[in-house]
Amino acid sequence: xxxxxxxxxxxxxxxxxxxxxxxxxxxxxxxxxxxxxxxxxxxxxxxxxxxxxxxxxxxxxxxxxxxxxxxxxxxxxxxxxxxxxxxxxxxxxxxxxxxxxxxxxxxxxxxxxxxxxxxxxxxxxxxxxxxxxxxxxxxxxxxxxxxxxxxxxxxxxxxxxxxxxxxxxxxxxxxxxxxxxxxxxxxxxxxxxxxxxxxxxxxxxxxxxxxxxxxxxxxxxxxxxxxxxxxxxxxxxxxxxxxxxxxxxxxxxxxxxxxxxxxxxxxxxxxxxxxxxxxxxxxxxxxxxxxxxxxxxxxxxxxxxxxxxxxxxxxxxxxxxxxxxxxxxxxxxxxxxxxxxxxxxxxxxxxxxxxxxxxxxxxxxxxxxxxxxxxxxxxxxxxxxxxxxxxxxxxxxxxxxxxxxxxxxxxxxxxxxxxxxxxx
Amino acid sequence: xxxxxxxxxxxxxxxxxxxxxxxxxxxxxxxxxxxxxxxxxxxxxxxxxxxxxxxxxxxxxxxxxxxxxxxxxxxxxxxxxxxxxxxxxxxxxxxxxxxxxxxxxxxxxxxxxxxxxxxxxxxxxxxxxxxxxxxxxxxxxxxxxxxxxxxxxxxxxxxxxxxxxxxxxxxxxxxxxxxxxxxxxxxxxxxxxxxxxxxxxxxxxxxxxxxxxxxxxxxxxxxxxxxxxxxxxxxxxxxxxxxxxxxxxxxxxxxxxxxxxxxxxxxxxxxxxxxxxxxxxxxxxxxxxxxxxxxxxxxxxxxxxxxxxxxxxxxxxxxxxxxxxxxxxxxxxxxxxxxxxxxxxxxxxxxxxxxxxxxxxxxxxxxxxxxxxxxxxxxxxxxxxxxxxxxxxxxxxxxxxxxxxxxxxxxxxxxxxxxxxxxxxxxxxxxxxxxxxxxxxxxxxxxxxxxxxxxxxxxxxxxxxxxxxxxxxxxxxxxxxx
Ligand SMILES: Cc1cc2nc3c(=O)[nH]c(=O)nc-3n(C[C@H](O)[C@H](O)[C@H](O)COP(=O)(O)OP(=O)(O)OC[C@H]3O[C@@H](n4cnc5c(N)ncnc54)[C@H](O)[C@@H]3O)c2cc1C
Numbered sequence: 001x002x003x004x005x006x007x008x009x010x011x012x013x014x015x016x017x018x019x020x021x022x023x024x025x026x027x028x029x030x031x032x033x034x035x036x037x038x039x040x041x042x043x044x045x046x047x048x049x050x051x052x053x054x055x056x057x058x059x060x061x062x063x064x065x066x067x068x069x070x071x072x073x074x075x076x077x078x079x080x081x082x083x084x085x086x087x088x089x090x091x092x093x094x095x096x097x098x099x100x101x102x103x104x105x106x107x108x109x110x111x112x113x114x115x116x117x118x119x120x121x122x123x124x125x126x127x128x129x130x131x132x133x134x135x136x137x138x139x140x141x142x143x144x145x146x147x148x149x150x151x152x153x154x155x156x157x158x159x160x161x162x163x164x165x166x167x168x169x170x171x172x173x174x175x176x177x178x179x180x181x182x183x184x185x186x187x188x189x190x191x192x193x194x195x196x197x198x199x200x201x202x203x204x205x206x207x208x209x210x211x212x213x214x215x216x217x218x219x220x221x222x223x224x225x226x227x228x229x230x231x232x233x234x235x236x237x238x239x240x241x242x243x244x245x246x247x248x249x250x251x252x253x254x255x256x257x258x259x260x261x262x263x264x265x266x267x268x269x270x271x272x273x274x275x276x277x278x279x280x281x282x283x284x285x286x287x288x289x290x291x292x293x294x295x296x297x298x299x300x301x302x303x304x305x306x307x308x309x310x311x312x313x314x315x316x317x318x319x320x321x322x323x324x325x326x327x328x329x330x331x332x333x334x335x336x337x338x339x340x341x342x343x344x345x346x347x348x349x350x351x352x353x354x355x356x357x358x359x360x361x362x363x364x365x366x367x368x369x370x371x372x373x374x375x376x377x378x379x380x381x382x383x384x385x386x387x388x389x390x391x392x393x394x395x396x397x398x399x400x401x402x403x404x405x406x407x408x409x410x411x412x413x414x415x416x417x418x419x420x421x422x423x424x
Numbered sequence: 425x426x427x428x429x430x431x432x433x434x435x436x437x438x439x440x441x442x443x444x445x446x447x448x449x450x451x452x453x454x455x456x457x458x459x460x461x462x463x464x465x466x467x468x469x470x471x472x473x474x475x476x477x478x479x480x481x482x483x484x485x486x487x488x489x490x491x492x493x494x495x496x497x498x499x500x501x502x503x504x505x506x507x508x509x510x511x512x513x514x515x516x517x518x519x520x521x522x523x524x525x526x527x528x529x530x531x532x533x534x535x536x537x538x539x540x541x542x543x544x545x546x547x548x549x550x551x552x553x554x555x556x557x558x559x560x561x562x563x564x565x566x567x568x569x570x571x572x573x574x575x576x577x578x579x580x581x582x583x584x585x586x587x588x589x590x591x592x593x594x595x596x597x598x599x600x601x602x603x604x605x606x607x608x609x610x611x612x613x614x615x616x617x618x619x620x621x622x623x624x625x626x627x628x629x630x631x632x633x634x635x636x637x638x639x640x641x642x643x644x645x646x647x648x649x650x651x652x653x654x655x656x657x658x659x660x661x662x663x664x665x666x667x668x669x670x671x672x673x674x675x676x677x678x679x680x681x682x683x684x685x686x687x688x689x690x691x692x693x694x695x696x697x698x699x700x701x702x703x704x705x706x707x708x709x710x711x712x713x714x715x716x717x718x719x720x721x722x723x724x725x726x727x728x729x730x731x732x733x734x735x736x737x738x739x740x741x742x743x744x745x746x747x748x749x750x751x752x753x754x755x756x757x758x759x760x761x762x763x764x765x766x767x768x769x770x771x772x773x774x775x776x777x778x779x780x781x782x783x784x785x786x787x788x789x790x791x792x793x794x795x796x797x798x799x800x801x802x803x804x805x806x807x808x809x810x811x812x813x814x815x816x817x818x819x820x821x822x823x824x825x826x827x828x829x830x831x832x833x834x835x836x837x838x839x840x841x842x843x844x845x846x847x848x849x850x851x852x853x854x855x856x857x858x859x860x861x862x863x864x865x866x867x868x869x870x871x872x873x874x875x876x877x878x879x880x881x882x883x884x885x886x887x888x889x890x891x892x893x894x895x896x897x898x899x900x901x902x903x904x905x906x
Pocket of ligand 1: 455456491492493494495496497498499501502503514534555556557558561562563564565566567568569570571572573574575622623624626627628629748749837838874
């Protein structure tokens with residue numbers, strides 16, 4: 001344990017964090033799960049981040065990394081934190097190569113801001129994860145978070161083509177590049193995607209982009225039962241239509257299928273989707289303001305409060321699992337709602353009720369999911385729930401290698417300790 | 425190789441699963457990169473994951489290096505055997521284990537050929553998207569190791585986007601399962617880094633792949649141009665118009681002539697052609713296809729042919745896919761280079777390659793994935809002429825510097841392998857390479873899994889036992905962990 005006073009540490013930290021860095025003592029507002037960092041630094045440059053990490057290593061200080069702070073409660077509750085390292089001051093679009101449909105962005109840039117810059121040339125990242133105003137590129141990549149458009153455009157893992165990172169020992173490294181196709185060297189960009197910041201701090205990331213489509217339609221289908229929702233979703237996914245999203249929301253059952261392309265295509269495909277729904281539900285085609293409002297309603301599922309459990313199954317088993325959850329939650333006296341990627345088999349289940357009942361439900365759900373064919377990860381939950389039940393659940397036999405990787409990258413286990421997947 | 429290792433191997437794979445005869449071992453001495461040759465100490469052909477495990481465990485115990493080999497079509501020497509090591513030939517593990525149409529998944533052994541995956545699900549209306557030109561002769565295991573791409577990867581992505589799970593044998597013989605048929609298995613994305621690691625992290629024994637629905641509509645055109653620059657401008661124009669075709673391929677005069685001689689696709693006799701294919705929903709394809717035609721005309725295409733029938737489309741693709749092999753018709757030998765540039769830099773870099781060809785006196789053909797900016801210059805030479813083979817090497821290397829000057833990459837799909845390890849430091853700093861090798865150290869601390877490939881100098885790894893504690897000397901900044 002370091003013995004230096006906070007004031008003395010702050011002086012040394014300021015010298016490391018470099019020009020333009022904001023450095024201060026931690027306060028109540030910085031606490032996560034009641035754990036308050038001693039020091040807070042927001043370096044203005046990548047070198048500043050690297051020097052800060054090297055210094056923290058030499059002082060033996062543990063570091064928590066934060067972007068927009070939207071997902072600080074994800075994963076396992078961390079232990080004590082000496083230094084909160086914010087990427088908030090690294091918030092620029094480094095380069096938008098619109099002719100090449102690629103862009104390099106600093107980690108602390110909020111998604112909304114980035115898409116506004118890319119939009120000037122009719123392009124975008126095509127991700128629509130929750131909280132785009134606050135969620136930063138670094139945080140979205142570090143959690144591989146995504147939204148409805150993952151169905152058509154994939155997750156951050158699918159569009160990342162390069163990364164620069166700062167290691168806990170202060171070395172800066174890059175992998176990948178700025179070209180859309182590239183197999184030179186190991187793919188560290190993908191390794192860091194979804195790593196919850198436990199291997200290094202992402203400084204910049206480069207992505208392939210998509211052209212913003214000229215037209216959009218959403219078919220909203222209200223169905224009577226989860227069983228009907230299941231058969232409609234399966235038929236949509238098996239059709240040759242090209243939706244960018246197929247979402248299910250349950251409580252009551254609703255499906256949203258989005259088409260984004262040229263006008264003639266979205267109009268035609270929306271009609272075809274309604275025909276697929278047929279008599280199994282009441283479908284409407286939404287455009288413009290109505291469409292925007294429908295997606296905003298859908299996004300409310302991710303509004304603050306309640307527990308979020310990410311449930312992943314093979315697509316054809318999703319709805320049976322949801323039906324089981326519905327019955328079990330009712331029996332346990334829990335409120336439950338679900339929304340997410342019907343075509344991919346990934347939904348966020350929202351729970352409200354006593355933590356011990358929630359913990360019991362998550363445990364029972366995990367037992368029901370065959371190894372490798374599904375998982376239930378607590379993305380957001382109160383500290384009590386996350387102490388009662390491992391937020392990650394079983395990781396499988398790959399855990400050994402993951403631990404070895406963590407040891408290689410961060411031998412003293414100072415970086416986001418305990419917050420990585422599986423508690424790395 | 426020590427005789428008790430060999431007899432141990434024979435006990436594992438049986439007498440019909442081991443190759444020790446010098447003459448027979450010659451089969452394996454090279455892959456698609458024929459300039460590098462090395463005979464393995466011994467080759468084994470396991471038939472199950474369990475056999476692979478036992479072979480690798482034996483290697484681990486005796487510190488014997490091993491190299492996995494698929495079909496040996498790699499073009500970077502990735503499957504080049506280790507002279508004192510075991511070559512693990514995966515061709516007998518070639519069963520399709522499970523076809524799951526409702527979930528759009530297929531589970532295969534790594535020795536299954538790429539095209540056989542699509543064939544297995546074609547009747548149900550599905551296919552496997554990554555389509556390397558070598559798809560008839562290359563294995564899924566090799567595809568995974570190289571993160572192989574193909575003509576249609578522009579829109580649909582590379583192998584890494586379509587592999588959902590693997591079973592693999594670690595260099596100490598332990599079995600791991602990464603990912604699976606369901607998305608988002610919790611944990612670090614080890615699968616993401618295993619794909620494209622060129623057989624240096626583990627031996628893959630089972631693979632779960634994602635399948636795609638065949639598109640409702642496909643349209644293909646062939647546009648002829650008076651120069652590669654003009655064709656390059658058309659590529660930029662298409663991407664700039666916000667269109668992501670399924671494929672945009674370019675061929676220049678040299679490769680057009682070669683393809684014509686070999687398979688007679690009846691391509692226009694011109695300086696450059698583009699093959700552009702759109703697929704998807706009917707209405708998308710018809711609207712955007714018109715736009716592509718306009719862009720090609722704006723870029724001064726001298727001729728546009730539209731495939732009216734499936735046969736005509738097949739003819740376009742046959743001409744394109746035969747181009748590598750067809751080069752044998754116009755040159756005694758050629759070296760296939762593989763580099764990437766941002767697609768907007770195509771005209772400039774193609775111009776530099778043409779100048780280089782004139783300066784060196786060596787013919788250079790170009791046939792490549794233009795939509796991705798993935799160049800494949802084919803440097804022609806005649807090894808009977810003294811010095812030409814070396815000159816071809818120099819010319820090919822110089823092309824890589826053009827790619828790097830344009831902020832590109834030294835390889836887009838063929839891999840670094842044994843061929844380009846020396847070029848990797850031109851693209852990545854010492855710190856970058858050190859960081860990549862941290863991953864290697866986690867998987868293969870003993871450095872026995874395909875050693876000598878990808879990285880020019882290995883990083884020695886001290887595995888840190890127990891909880892994460894630093895060595896005191898290291899903590900004091902006196903020593904780097906090596
Ligand atoms: C005419 C021709 C055209 C080509 N066109 C393309 C193209 O369009 N796109 C493209 O991407 N490539 C192309 N290639 C290159 C080559 O076909 C691919 O790299 C292919 O994926 C190699 O597969 P393979 O089975 O031959 O692997 P091999 O050459 O046998 O091995 C390649 C690498 O994979 C490793 N490996 C093989 N099996 C396993 C396993 N089970 N576990 C772990 N590691 C393993 C090996 O160690 C080696 O490093 C082409 C090659 C030729 C000859």
